[in-house]
Amino acid sequence: MFILSGIPVSPGIAIGHAYILAHALGEIEPYSIPKNKVTHEIKRFNNSVRNLHLELVHLKNELKKNKMIEYGSFIDIQLSILKDPKISEDPKKIIKDTLTNAEWALKIQMDEIISKFNKINNTYIKERKNDVYQVCENLIKYLIGHQSHKVSNDRNQIIVAHDISPSDALKFKNSNNLAFITDIGGTTSHTAILAKSINIPSVVGTQNAKQLINHDDLLIVDGGHGCILVNPPNNVIEEYKIKQNLYEIESKKLLSLQNIPSRTIDKTAINLFVNIEDTNNLSPVIENNTEGVGLFRTEFIFMDQHKMLDENEQFVIYKNLTKSLPNKTLIIRTLDSGGDKIIEHMPHTNQNPALGLRAIRFCLAEPDVFITQIKALLRAAYYGNIQILIPMLSSTNELRQVKLLIQRAKDILSSERKKYNPKTLIGGMIEVPAAAIDIDSFANELDFLSIGTNDLIQYTLAVDRTDDAVSHLYDSSHPALLKLIKGVIDSGTKAGIEVSLCGEMAGDPRLTKLLIGLGLRNFSMHPSSLLKVKKMILESNASKLKYKANKILRSHQKLEIDNLINNLND
Amino acid sequence: MIKKDLIIKNQLGLHARASNKLATLSSKFKSNVEIIYNDEKVDAKNMMDILLLSIGLHDTFTLKIEGSDEKKAFESIAKLVDNFFGEGK
Numbered sequence A: 001m002f003i004l005s006g007i008p009v010s011p012g013i014a015i016g017h018a019y020i021l022a023h024a025l026g027e028i029e030p031y032s033i034p035k036n037k038v039t040h041e042i043k044r045f046n047n048s049v050r051n052l053h054l055e056l057v058h059l060k061n062e063l064k065k066n067k068m069i070e071y072g073s074f075i076d077i078q079l080s081i082l083k084d085p086k087i088s089e090d091p092k093k094i095i096k097d098t099l100t101n102a103e104w105a106l107k108i109q110m111d112e113i114i115s116k117f118n119k120i121n122n123t124y125i126k127e128r129k130n131d132v133y134q135v136c137e138n139l140i141k142y143l144i145g146h147q148s149h150k151v152s153n154d155r156n157q158i159i160v161a162h163d164i165s166p167s168d169a170l171k172f173k174n175s176n177n178l179a180f181i182t183d184i185g186g187t188t189s190h191t192a193i194l195a196k197s198i199n200i201p202s203v204v205g206t207q208n209a210k211q212l213i214n215h216d217d218l219l220i221v222d223g224g225h226g227c228i229l230v231n232p233p234n235n236v237i238e239e240y241k242i243k244q245n246l247y248e249i250e251s252k253k254l255l256s257l258q259n260i261p262s263r264t265i266d267k268t269a270i271n272l273f274v275n276i277e278d279t280n281n282l283s284p285v286i287e288n289n290t291e292g293v294g295l296f297r298t299e300f301i302f303m304d305q306h307k308m309l310d311e312n313e314q315f316v317i318y319k320n321l322t323k324s325l326p327n328k329t330l331i332i333r334t335l336d337s338g339g340d341k342i343i344e345h346m347p348h349t350n351q352n353p354a355l356g357l358r359a360i361r362f363c364l365a366e367p368d369v370f371i372t373q374i375k376a377l378l379r380a381a382y383y384g385n386i387q388i389l390i391p392m393l394s395s396t397n398e399l400r401q402v403k404l405l406i407q408r409a410k411d412i413l414s415s416e417r418k419k420y421n422p423k424t425l426i427g428g429m430i431e432v433p434a435a436a437i438d439i440d441s442f443a444n445e446l447d448f449l450s451i452g453t454n455d456l457i458q459y460t461l462a463v464d465r466t467d468d469a470v471s472h473l474y475d476s477s478h479p480a481l482l483k484l485i486k487g488v489i490d491s492g493t494k495a496g497i498e499v500s501l502c503g504e505m506a507g508d509p510r511l512t513k514l515l516i517g518l519g520l521r522n523f524s525m526h527p528s529s530l531l532k533v534k535k536m537i538l539e540s541n542a543s544k545l546k547y548k549a550n551k552i553l554r555s556h557q558k559l560e561i562d563n564l565i566n567n568l569n570d
Numbered sequence B: 001m002i003k004k005d006l007i008i009k010n011q012l013g014l015h016a017r018a019s020n021k022l023a024t025l026s027s028k029f030k031s032n033v034e035i036i037y038n039d040e041k042v043d044a045k046n047m048m049d050i051l052l053l054s055i056g057l058h059d060t061f062t063l064k065i066e067g068s069d070e071k072k073a074f075e076s077i078a079k080l081v082d083n084f085f086g087e088g089k
Helices: A035-065 A069-083 A090-098 A102-119 A129-143 A166-173 A190-197 A234-255 A283-287 A299-305 A311-324 A359-365 A367-380 A396-415 A433-437 A439-443 A453-461 A479-495 A509-517 A527-538 A542-553 A558-569 B016-027 B047-053 B070-082
Strands: A002-005 A007-010 A013-021 A157-161 A177-182 A202-204 A218-222 A227-230 A271-276 A292-297 A329-333 A386-390 A426-430 A448-451 A498-501 A522-525 B002-007 B032-037 B040-043 B060-066
Touching: A007 A190, A013 A177, A013 A234, A035 A069, A035 A090, A035 A102, A035 A129, A069 A129, A069 B016, A069 B047, A090 A102, A102 A129, A102 B047, A157 A218, A177 A190, A177 A218, A190 A202, A190 A527, A202 A218, A218 A234, A234 A527, A271 A283, A271 A527, A283 A527, A292 A522, A311 A329, A311 A367, A311 A386, A359 A367, A359 A396, A367 A386, A367 A396, A386 A396, A396 A426, A396 A439, A426 A433, A426 A439, A433 A439, A433 A453, A433 A479, A439 A448, A439 A479, A448 A479, A453 A479, A479 A498, A479 A542, A509 A527, A509 A542, A509 A558, A522 A527, A542 A558, B002 B070, B016 B047, B016 B070, B032 B047, B040 B047, B060 B070
Parallel strands: A013 A157, A157 A177, A177 A202, A271 A292, A271 A522, A292 A329, A329 A386, A386 A426, A426 A448, A448 A498, A498 A522
Antiparallel strands: A002 A227, A007 A202, A013 A218, A218 A227, B002 B060, B032 B040, B032 B060
């Protein structure tokens, strides 16, 4: 047994077998193997060759049965490439000579073969390098345990990956995975968000879990403490089964809070909302008696469909939301693409995507996309309390452009004689420090504000939350940040508009009392955090917290701030 | 040992499928079968090696066969080449 540690992002205990997720060739890395493991490594390589051979023969027979024999000859070519000693023998020499892993040996060999193909002038022959590539890629999939024909939602497994991209994440949403483990990422990475949203334990930022864990290893994942036990002995498994039970009992206790109104001891109502990414699982919004949806990240519905949806397709989705959640507030954020969430067909921004053409900037650059979405939202708002949230505003100039486009959308809808709600509330996401600093000018022009702390922290502290080298600097109780949040809340209160907070901070029970003290009354979070936060709310005294929070605002020392926050919670 | 020149007559030359057929056929014999082309010598039992020679229409290559069944091997391979690798043209 050995133990790996990482950043705990979603609590709970999972016991199951590892399923290594890989994008094959793009992801492989060299590592050296000890001399006494060479035979083992070669055996691994031979197995992958044998498995791929069987797969190809099987495929060929299937094609024959289905009378698709013309594809059969392509398979013959791949079988022949596989049989060629350049593929089936030479990598073994590389393993032996350089003491490297089988994947890397194969990659070295493949690169060499492909460079030979590249030198050939005959384009017809040159094209065959794709067959070589495919054969090698499939071998690597076998080597690292990701078999192309096997869908990853069979038995109970723990996904181990270098990283889980947002679109990968979507594929896992409805599968029966027990836990996620990734090499990179932090508390606000998409793996973390996904894991929380489907309520399964997860550990991210383990650095090298994917390298150290083998396919099918037995794992215990302790998502609350961020540790992973690889191939534990039976007594440890038994111990963790007990812990698993205790955790479940604790979760059940929290469940009893579902129907209690969310307000402090001194009767201040604190409104709870849910963040959602799709409309598949809305039951937590109702079951937990929340006020509604505080943030619907619409880019995920586009990523799910792999295309831009037209006005009617979007309208149907938003309208159905009003039907599924009658009498609830539904705050829908317009497309927030770019950064780490890139829809396949959209142009990619290079270099510094977080500071690039994303969110409202992208929408203003592509007004057709924006107007289409606004039209769909305004129409759906006719059927329920839909409010539109504009992400990433950084200047009032942008806000004016947004308003012009919304007006244009309304004009078009009127001329098309479509029903819509002309009084739909328009809110702004405050996540760029410039907007948070010059907040009054935004508060006067908007119907509500929503603080997006994930980006606000990233931009204020200049820390990339996914960069392991600096992620420890990502600090949600940094004095500068607390001052910005306080400023936004005060400004909204002065302007007589609602202010909510929808970043990770809203779901962190450690910060609940502090935020109440800062004057926050609307929290929007992952459903899995709702009850833990509610538990804190029920123990809070808003007027006392206000006083204590002011004291925290006057502090500049991290240690002192942390102590004061702990005092609030004691 | 048999060493003789052959001319490629099929339009596409020794492309993937033809190379595959040649390698598969050569592998059926015990003899060593080699192709010499442009000063390069490759094992005719390895499809990719043949393919990478990039031998086209009207090109001449040398077939060198050595072993107990060399005569039969040469005849079969020469027949495959002469029959346009079964591609008709």
